[in-house]
Amino acid sequence: MIIHVVQQGDSIFSIANQYQTSIDQIVQVNALDQPEDLVIGQSLVIPTNTYTVQSGDSLYQISQLLGVSQQELANYNNINVNTPLEIGQVLQIPTPERTPITSNAYIEPTGDSVSQTLIQSARARAPFLTYMAPFSYQVNRDGTLIPPPLDNFPAIAAENNTALMLAVTNIEEGQFSEELGRLIVTDENVQNTLLDEVIRIANEVGYQDVHFDFEFLPPDTRENYNQFLRKAKQRLDENNLMLSTALAPKTSGEQTGQWYEAHDYQAHGEIVDFVVLMTYEWGYSYGPPMAVSPIQPVTGVVEYALSVMPAEKILLGQNLYGYDWTLPFEEGGEPAEAVSPNQAIQIARENNQAIEFDEEAQAPFFNYQDDQGNQHVVWFEDARSIQAKFDLIREHGLRGISYWKLGLAFPQNWYMLDQLFDIRKVRL
Numbered sequence: 001m002i003i004h005v006v007q008q009g010d011s012i013f014s015i016a017n018q019y020q021t022s023i024d025q026i027v028q029v030n031a032l033d034q035p036e037d038l039v040i041g042q043s044l045v046i047p048t049n050t051y052t053v054q055s056g057d058s059l060y061q062i063s064q065l066l067g068v069s070q071q072e073l074a075n076y077n078n079i080n081v082n083t084p085l086e087i088g089q090v091l092q093i094p095t096p097e098r099t100p101i102t103s104n105a106y107i108e109p110t111g112d113s114v115s116q117t118l119i120q121s122a123r124a125r126a127p128f129l130t131y132m133a134p135f136s137y138q139v140n141r142d143g144t145l146i147p148p149p150l151d152n153f154p155a156i157a158a159e160n161n162t163a164l165m166l167a168v169t170n171i172e173e174g175q176f177s178e179e180l181g182r183l184i185v186t187d188e189n190v191q192n193t194l195l196d197e198v199i200r201i202a203n204e205v206g207y208q209d210v211h212f213d214f215e216f217l218p219p220d221t222r223e224n225y226n227q228f229l230r231k232a233k234q235r236l237d238e239n240n241l242m243l244s245t246a247l248a249p250k251t252s253g254e255q256t257g258q259w260y261e262a263h264d265y266q267a268h269g270e271i272v273d274f275v276v277l278m279t280y281e282w283g284y285s286y287g288p289p290m291a292v293s294p295i296q297p298v299t300g301v302v303e304y305a306l307s308v309m310p311a312e313k314i315l316l317g318q319n320l321y322g323y324d325w326t327l328p329f330e331e332g333g334e335p336a337e338a339v340s341p342n343q344a345i346q347i348a349r350e351n352n353q354a355i356e357f358d359e360e361a362q363a364p365f366f367n368y369q370d371d372q373g374n375q376h377v378v379w380f381e382d383a384r385s386i387q388a389k390f391d392l393i394r395e396h397g398l399r400g401i402s403y404w405k406l407g408l409a410f411p412q413n414w415y416m417l418d419q420l421f422d423i424r425k426v427r428l
Contacts, residue, residue: 001419002046002066002093003383005357006038020090021048031342031411039348041355041364043383045412053089067387068094101393101421102400104131104165104276104315107153107407114151121406122153126160128414130424133165133211135405137201138172139184143193145201154206161425165244166198166207170214178258181217185224195235202241208426209273210236213246217262226267233271242273249279249301249317253308269309276402277301280319285335289325289377291363293318295388302396315402318389320410322380340408344380355382362388383412390420400424 012035016023025047027035063070074081076094138146157164170181198210236243245268248259268275279298283290322344323336351368365379
């Protein structure tokens with residue numbers, strides 16, 4: 001597998017010829033809707049086990065392209081690391097060792113029904129998932145739960161040996177509620193009803209993990225939340241259910257702000273079976289334009305988490321989307337529009353724009369002008385940006401990855417996930 005960045009003059013034919021693979025394979029892996037009209041700067045995942053040396057290539061340059069060391073590439077091909085390469089020479093690409101990984105994806109129906117797009121996405125991606133988490137069961141003020149529409153998600157999960165995650169939130173009237181959050185983590189009667197409901201629903205539907213995503217809790221409820229989790233852990237253990245939580249992206253235990261203060265990384269690491277780090281939304285719909293999950297701040301969150309909990313309890317959060325901002329950005333103005341990686345490529349093509357890559361953020365972006373003369377910037381994900389996250393997971397031995405959310409087209413991610421990792425399956 002190689003990541004090729006489209007250059008001026010490239011065609012799907014020349015790229016397939018360069019890497020000794022078929023056009024059909026490249027089209028399929030990347031879900032190219034217009035393979036005859038590639039975008040300069042677009043990244044393509046090339047399914048191949050060989051690389052043909054081009055004019056100007058060096059062993060070092062090729063090793064960088066393939067993501068392996070120069071010495072490893074030389075040893076794999078039984079050549080001296082200092083031997084000059086010949087144009088047309090075919091090098092074998094070392095096959096990376098597949099690492100066991102736990103993968104989760106949230107799936108969020110809107111309204112009272114599940115769209116065909118979400119059903120198709122669940123069916124297509126369930127083979128690559130340990131868990132699938134319908135989002136979300138919303139807590140009422142008496143501790144009962146409002147379920148999301150499930151349609152045939154349980155059947156799709158069962159067919160693919162994928163476990164279901166019961167995601168519980170303090171969402172009220174469409175947004176996370178501070179007041180409801182306080183009630184949940186401080187009122188024993190609400191807690192008892194909630195845990196009774198969770199266990200009943202888990203047994204009825206077939207959930208294996210209970211996942212609390214309580215956000216914007218009052219800062220003074222930090223220890224209340226910890227105590228609630230201890231209580232929940234005991235009840236869930238008695239019913240053979242796992243417990244996980246979603247954590248705001250912190251880089252220290254003293255980080256201030258309502259999203260962060262009630263989330264105690266060390267306590268969650270001690271109590272729950274695993275956590276999901278919400279390492280995305282640096283660039284968000286109402287915020288200034290930037291990469292959604294730039295690699296440096298993501299790495300900072302991981303490093304802090306590793307300082308207070310074991311790597312085998314950490315799922316790295318990863319977005320499956322980007323945003324299209326209208327410029328100039330105005331605080332409180334119109335929100336940016338969410339776009340899938342494939343949609344972003346389409347927008348760049350339609351506006352005849354080359355895609356650039358920010359090396360510091362490890363994320364692609366481009367600018368364009370719409371038909372009304374408005375300037376835009378689009379930040380999104382591609383094979384290079386997701387490879388950076390996969391490298392982070394492998395480097396630190398993390399438990400795995402958790403995607404927000406299914407329903408947005410990013411086919412490269414799933415192919416690469418399958419090539420680099422063995423997906424754990426834990427369904428009973």
